[in-house]
Amino acid sequence: MTTLLLPPARLLLRLLERLWLVAVLAAGWWFVSADSTSVYFPALSAIWDALVSGITSGTIRTDVTYSLTNIVLGLVLATIVGTALGILIGELERLRQVLDPFLQFVRSVPQSALIPIVIGALGIGQAPKIYMIAFACVWPVLLNTIDGVRAIAPEVRDMAKAYQIPHSLRLRRMVLPAAMPQIMAGVRVSLAVGVVVMVVSEIFSATVGIGHFINTAGSVFDISAAWAGTLVVGALGYLLSLAFIVVEKAMLGWYFKSAGASSGGATTRTRGKATK
Template identity: 50%
Template structure:
């Protein structure tokens, strides 16, 4: 069970890595990777152009609306609010998840005792937490960050534990034989060895965080992207609703792309050693 998220995450990592880089030109591979997107967008554009269904606006209309609201700052203000919540929540989750994960990974007896508790918390439906936490602690920004942090913490924690368990026994013995001080052992031996797993855990947590962010704003908020989407749909501004949902998707994609780039930099040594 413990390895659920990590298996998926690491395999995803390998999927990306394993993509064959054959000798053909950059332009051709770019074309091959993007033609389908273009086809989908063009098809959407023309199929929806003469749409008479009130609930399915044309793509042109959606994009014009999106451009208008991006320009007049309605969306930007909402996005800043949402993304602040997301990043603070993720930061808290990562800090707690990594520290607790390192501890539990090292202390085998404690890990075995609390294992069912961790898995239980992980199974609690994150979206259902939103009405509870917001209902009890109020509508402010703090409870939203708290909910995001709570939901994102478990995959990071579980992956960190996995990472610590995966540290080479020989390295561990070395550290013991040379009597490396406890804090140095944590910082310089265990943490770097577990880092690939930790990063994979954060990548699993990222979409969870974005989902909880949107849900928390749809449920109770007067700000943010989730509120923009829900408010538009409640007032029958159909193109705005589509535009908002589309934008959240694009933001989610861009964040995960940026994360992959950051990961490549951070784990350059790891990927380099893997390809040898």
């Protein structure tokens, strides 16, 4: 059962368990920085005031909506392309051997370094930023999908061939479910990569977006607002991570149940041996 489906009391308890450290750190930051006179490390109260001002004026809400749209569309596009290509390459061993050096080379290139090139070629609109996020996010999904497909036991493949299961059905019912845990692990990594590329691309060239908000605040030396924008990025990343956990549990419920049953059985057997 996902966190969102828990009773209100248990949901509140789960949230407190997740956020208590953040609350303690925030309280400590507020206390320590209360008398700060540093330009670059202002009091947390000043950062809070800048955050509230940005929200009430609608600026931060507009920027967050724009950035959230970019990363969601980019991540979805990367997941679709990465999964499809990963299954294809994972199924065709000869193709994988040919492409592996290229894939390893491209994945090692810092994706943020390509942002000026992409912007110069495609412009400063929203679409280039979505494509840039998708390009940065596709590699963890692609490589994890390949690994997931290759990890399928040869005995399972032989049985599918022996029963003459059609290739399309084999992909839907055997290959994709078997690779899904690896695919979701790749998407989790891509989510963190996407947040970084989202912010950097908006800092380079954008008229809206949370990265643009931080860049604008820094350019006019409004450090409190820049810190506020940075905290918004952190909160956005955390909320996206929570949303991903919900989706992951919904899609991989069978996997977590089987893993739990296996670990439970192993524990029972270990205890049984210990009592003998």
